[in-house]
Amino acid sequence: MSAARPQIDDPFGGGFPAGDEFELTPQALAANPNRPDLQPPAPPLGVSEPLFGEADAFEPADPLASPEDGYEPLAAAPGPAVRPPTGAEAAHQAPIPRITVHIFCQKSSTAALVDQASRDRRLARASTLVRPGGLAAAVEFYQNEPTPSLVVVECTEPKEVLLGLLDSLAEVCDPGTKVIVVGAANDIALYRELMRRGVSEYLTPPLQPLQLISAITTLYSDPTAPFTGRQVAFVGVKGGSGASTISHNFAFALSERMQANTVMVDCDLAFGTAGLDFNQDPLQGVANALNQPDRLDSTLLERMMVRCNERLSLFAAPASLDEDYDFPAEAYEEVVGKIRSTAPFVVLDLPHLWSGWMRRLLLSSDDVVLVATPDLASLRNGKNLIDLLRAHRPNDSAPRLVLNQVGAPGRPEIPVKDFGEALGVVPALVLPFDPKLFGKAANNGQMISEVSAKSKASEGIDYLAQLISRRDPVRVAKRGGLSSLFRR
Numbered sequence: 001m002s003a004a005r006p007q008i009d010d011p012f013g014g015g016f017p018a019g020d021e022f023e024l025t026p027q028a029l030a031a032n033p034n035r036p037d038l039q040p041p042a043p044p045l046g047v048s049e050p051l052f053g054e055a056d057a058f059e060p061a062d063p064l065a066s067p068e069d070g071y072e073p074l075a076a077a078p079g080p081a082v083r084p085p086t087g088a089e090a091a092h093q094a095p096i097p098r099i100t101v102h103i104f105c106q107k108s109s110t111a112a113l114v115d116q117a118s119r120d121r122r123l124a125r126a127s128t129l130v131r132p133g134g135l136a137a138a139v140e141f142y143q144n145e146p147t148p149s150l151v152v153v154e155c156t157e158p159k160e161v162l163l164g165l166l167d168s169l170a171e172v173c174d175p176g177t178k179v180i181v182v183g184a185a186n187d188i189a190l191y192r193e194l195m196r197r198g199v200s201e202y203l204t205p206p207l208q209p210l211q212l213i214s215a216i217t218t219l220y221s222d223p224t225a226p227f228t229g230r231q232v233a234f235v236g237v238k239g240g241s242g243a244s245t246i247s248h249n250f251a252f253a254l255s256e257r258m259q260a261n262t263v264m265v266d267c268d269l270a271f272g273t274a275g276l277d278f279n280q281d282p283l284q285g286v287a288n289a290l291n292q293p294d295r296l297d298s299t300l301l302e303r304m305m306v307r308c309n310e311r312l313s314l315f316a317a318p319a320s321l322d323e324d325y326d327f328p329a330e331a332y333e334e335v336v337g338k339i340r341s342t343a344p345f346v347v348l349d350l351p352h353l354w355s356g357w358m359r360r361l362l363l364s365s366d367d368v369v370l371v372a373t374p375d376l377a378s379l380r381n382g383k384n385l386i387d388l389l390r391a392h393r394p395n396d397s398a399p400r401l402v403l404n405q406v407g408a409p410g411r412p413e414i415p416v417k418d419f420g421e422a423l424g425v426v427p428a429l430v431l432p433f434d435p436k437l438f439g440k441a442a443n444n445g446q447m448i449s450e451v452s453a454k455s456k457a458s459e460g461i462d463y464l465a466q467l468i469s470r471r472d473p474v475r476v477a478k479r480g481g482l483s484s485l486f487r488r
Helices: 089-093 108-118 134-141 159-172 188-196 209-219 243-256 286-291 298-304 329-339 356-364 376-392 416-423 435-444 456-469 481-486
Strands: 100-105 127-132 150-155 178-183 201-203 230-236 262-266 312-315 345-350 367-372 400-406 429-432
Touching: 100 108, 100 134, 108 127, 108 209, 127 134, 134 150, 134 159, 150 159, 150 209, 159 178, 159 188, 178 209, 188 201, 201 209, 230 243, 230 356, 243 262, 243 312, 243 345, 243 367, 243 456, 262 329, 286 298, 286 329, 329 345, 329 356, 345 356, 356 376, 367 376, 367 456, 376 416, 400 416, 400 456, 429 456
Parallel strands: 100 127, 100 150, 150 178, 178 201, 230 345, 230 367, 262 312, 262 345, 367 400, 400 429
Antiparallel strands: none
């Protein structure tokens, strides 16, 4: 179900004062008082229950792995240590349920922010209504109207006026309605007072769309729900670009170099090569799960997956033409959702095709990696995919672009710099044409790092794993010298 666009009863030009845009600076975001250590104490004596209901993002620079004039195919050099994602970036873990959200804004900048947030994929099932007038307008509106699941009100008035209007809003709010207040004062005492009165969250400017989305997600998150891992989708913009090989090696790098538990899911049911690349021949896999998505539980998932190493599990494709594999998009979403509860990272190897389930998995992924070769067909297809992702994922990180098979002898190519400029994306990684290395790894059922750990391709894939996982590689100490004398 697509997200409902906000309905505006009155033009914002007449309902909001001009010149009130917030300054969106990372330094100001750190001043937000919404911290776990500021949880309010129990309500004071005389207040038996609250007035209301129950109570970029970091983006490391993507290096362009080629000179401006001509290029030498190189893997991007590993950058500095990458810090973990912020709380706003973690909003991917819990999509918001089917609720109705009414938002009363005072400023045009807040209305624009709400409009951007309402088009986010995490709010796809929520219905959003935007009105001007702020908290005072909300009090007047609900005199004769029922309150929805969530009310977000903006109020830039002084503390006394804000608290008085909140008391009036509490008198007309239905039981169970949650309230988020967007204020102007970064005041801890005010924050605690609002919490005592039953306000669910208090946000202060400057605001970002992910802040609002994260606040709503936190309110409706189920503490008993299973953990949700990060979903990373790899797709080739053209057949034969090498997306499957890179996704398999990426998953291996996550498990070995980043020491992260990872599940590799081969979604190319008819022609998938994950089983070959990992030298595995499982009896069950993705097709079995899609046949019975309702019956999947942790025990059955464990049986269907095969262990490739201590931290990497494989959900293989049958790679057979005996069936048509005509599964609905809902089955793919349900199966992938359950797989995400088993590991911090789930890597999807998506085939080069276009269908309803393919589109849903691509748009619902936390990170998307497009693999292309430096030719005209890849340029056209890559442009179409990037435009689609930007339109439907306005608050997510931009898709990563990997240019593969660069420098093939005798093949005319579009220069790396020109390719990236045409797409408006700086390639995250440029991999050289190395048929001997990749062919040996494929024929042996090994990963690139197992064949040649010091190769440019291996170092580049490790860098990509570090970039997306936001983790530092774990260095395994090697024993040597006298220590080997005492080993048993």
